[in-house]
Amino acid sequence: MAVYTKVSAEEIEAFLTRFNVGTLVSAKGIAEGVENSNYLIETTQDRFILTLYEKRVDPDDLPFFIDMLDHLASKNCPVPPMIADRDGMKIQQLCGRYACLITFLPGISVTMPTVAQAKAAGAALGTMHDALQDFEGERTNTMNRDSWRTLVMECGPDGLDKASPGLFHQVNEELDYLDKMWPSLLPQSVIHADLFPDNILMLEDQVTGLIDFYFSCSDIRAYDVAVTHAAWCFSKDGSVFDQSVSAALLAGYVEKFGLSRDERDGLPILARGAALRFLLTRAFDWIHTPADALVTRKDPKAFLHRLHFYQKNPEIFIA
């Protein structure tokens, strides 16, 4: 969460002349999103987010993300479409990076969701899944179960055990368990795969925006419910589970889209997978970020607590 590529006001002014969006009035680098550089831009006409894609976003995936956002916007999902320039192009280049000019959406990201907000988030996820039923794009999940084994190797036994004693053994046991139990035949779809509270904009209890689609991919649709559950239903450090927020999130989703019997039965396993996925990426970042670096390292244990909770409490997903 920083601005990695510094773009001067003059460069932004020149960039905006490619579009039909007015002239520059204000530009502020913002600390937001995955590891991209973002600027909040105001012109004489409107406000926009300018995103420059750094590592972690493969430029070959940009057309998929653009198609997905266009598809969702055409079905009135509150997503931020990318703006086409005068030639109809949406993928731009700026300062040696791929870049997109994106519609600004109002709304704030809650950190302690209320029951009503969790219900709205679940409903927004359901509405999105409904809108994606006839979307034909496809993208491999770069954070799928194969990648989890790779992450474990890249973290190494020492690294994992330093993050939390005994972690290497625990994650290997869990990976073996998930290999056996993973409900691979559940219905697939394009999913968001990262719908944390950070990535939902709200005004009071209304969802005004779904953002940050850079992990979107083709995978088991109910896995998206599991990820969202792991992201929304616990205290930040993972130590406290909120049953009423959990029930509201699932109820909101079921109301808008529904969960089959099989999907509901699969959720305890999918939720363990979701907890493990974020445990491993956080452990990787933790191990590979110097302790004195000026970025906040997110403690992987927050998702180890969630994993332990899901291991012990599969019944929370029973309707």
Next chain:
Amino acid sequence: MAVYTKVSAEEIEAFLTRFNVGTLVSAKGIAEGVENSNYLIETTQDRFILTLYEKRVDPDDLPFFIDMLDHLASKNCPVPPMIADRDGMKIQQLCGRYACLITFLPGISVTMPTVAQAKAAGAALGTMHDALQDFEGERTNTMNRDSWRTLVMECGPDGLDKASPGLFHQVNEELDYLDKMWPSLLPQSVIHADLFPDNILMLEDQVTGLIDFYFSCSDIRAYDVAVTHAAWCFSKDGSVFDQSVSAALLAGYVEKFGLSRDERDGLPILARGAALRFLLTRAFDWIHTPADALVTRKDPKAFLHRLHFYQKNPEIFIA
């Protein structure tokens, strides 16, 4: 330039209820200013900057900055006044930090000023000095010549010579020279002392905002001209001096406020001091920031080049 203190949307919402400014619509952490945490806030009524004061700003100085901004605003200088809460208070506390809610100003910061922009910057500095003539606040310059000697000690011979071979000797010679030659009897005033292009907002050639007053202090008024000159009239790396930008900046200032004969005679020395001041603070930050930290270290040599230029070319200040 990062967000050091993370404030949740809920905390910002609660904070805004102290004021008469509407309710929260959007909040983005922005990478801006000296080492404070800043959020660009939109409410149902207006836009604001929320600043949380980290290190480098002494809370005891906040009343001085507030008085100065109020004084300048009352004289129609384009400065961002701090907003009073319902009880008339401007200094707040939030997340364990002192905090102020500040009027948002449109405009962008240029990085390669044109002649017209440099003239407008000089004129804005002159207008500000004129408005400050009857301002009675006082604040010691924490970055005055005494502090430069302290910085040299804190950098150490090895640190300075590592930043640039022979630097320790050079800065000591320069300090001795400035001790002898410093025009201490020139008129004093409250000055901005850090009027880099970053700290002037513009729309085309019009100044729309003067910001970041956290180095403002009582000192030789023409020293402010020297600082602004060092900040505006060179390429970023200090290697290229722009005579036409320099002439325009000085002309803009003289048109609005004027320079006495003595002040003009003092400018070559004051400019060497300004270059040395930023050389030393940058060297300090360079030496004390790990090379692998995720912040951009500003190369102190950019101001060593300026110092050498001023040593060799005192005639540029002759009218």
